[in-house]
Amino acid sequence: MPVDRVIDAAVELVDEVGPAEFSMRLLAKRLRSSTATLYRHFAGKDEILVHVVDHVLGEVPRHLPDMADTSTWQERLVASAEALFRTLKEHPKVVSLFDNHVPLGPRGLAGREAAIGILLSSGFPPEVAASAYTAVAHYVIGFASQLRADGTTGPEENQDIREFYRSLDPARYPATVTSAPFLPNSLDDEFRFGLQLIVDGLAKQLTGPAGRTHHR
Amino acid sequence: MPVDRVIDAAVELVDEVGPAEFSMRLLAKRLRSSTATLYRHFAGKDEILVHVVDHVLGEVPRHLPDMADTSTWQERLVASAEALFRTLKEHPKVVSLFDNHVPLGPRGLAGREAAIGILLSSGFPPEVAASAYTAVAHYVIGFASQLRADGTTGPEENQDIREFYRSLDPARYPATVTSAPFLPNSLDDEFRFGLQLIVDGLAKQLTGPAGRTHHR
DNA sequence: ACCTGAACACCGTTCAAGT
């Protein structure tokens, strides 16, 4: 019972049925084995799910374009964040497993290293680079956690929400009703917009932090 | 069996044992009732948890300072985001319940209305206001989801992670090791830093979107 | 050594039966 075979099957199973329905029994059945055998290789369900997270993070590089040395740090940081976002979109049911623990497996560390490396080599001081990475990472996770776990990422989903907001009482929710028709069609557009806000904010840190110090 | 009494007890129970250990049986026992009685008032566990989320969102206004009319939109937006973050810090085990659904209960709508209202009245066009709110909301949720569910929000937690990063192989993770000593002591500081990046990015949208259009 | 069926103490949900 090779460890990798278990992890591969576990990722498949979470992708199919979600973390709530994922069970040691289902995993054992898929492997044509028994639950007790799984416990010979892993401490328990939680440990297997940590491996699932790290396995998924291993797919991030596949979504990275190869960037010429001429790319700006903005382009490279955005590409990193989008690669993670695209990866999570392919495994929407895995996203909730990112809750409550910083991914410290080898794949999670590689992503952190790459992003902070981009910032350091672009002239950001280390304290800014570290906090900027955290901000971007949490933004991506927060956004990805709103991916419909049932796979309906399509535009009809956003249209339903827009219709709901439009149908509210304008006297009670004036701003919500006013802005509802302008909601973007796709989650991707909303994702890129917010990501650009963060990058723009970072650019300001680099060019003119005059009068603005890091961390109060 | 008043509905409110069930929700209050459910919030208490999730705060104490977390969503994973939360069960209809435990909730029934706490109410000195039976599970079948709960099903007479709620469709099931998921519906109760939706009410738990909305109940917690109802506490956000308690964390809002009263802001004079002279406050800038930056101050008011930051205060809104911090109020949500502080609320979630008081209910760290509830945060994962925010996954996979936009909070559409009355309390969730009130928060959206307030934030978008701030932006509209400050001159942002509706399409920017809507996307900006989404960006801020997802940033806060993403950050809150990293709150230690076991209640150890203290600085020792961040120190442990910093020590871990420092102890890595500098040849393999040079940027991570370089930046590790500069990790902020508190999650609050990191939260505020990233939030300020978003606000700075938004300010640029307002003053000079020259050459930069919203959503391509 | 490695694997397994069966067991234990739990779940969410339902329903016949009580008052």
Place this chain on the structure above:
DNA sequence: ACCTGAACACCGTTCAAGT
């Protein structure tokens, strides 16, 4: 009308017993 004990079909985890 409103409530409940017991049942059903599941869990995660463990362990005596098999090969």
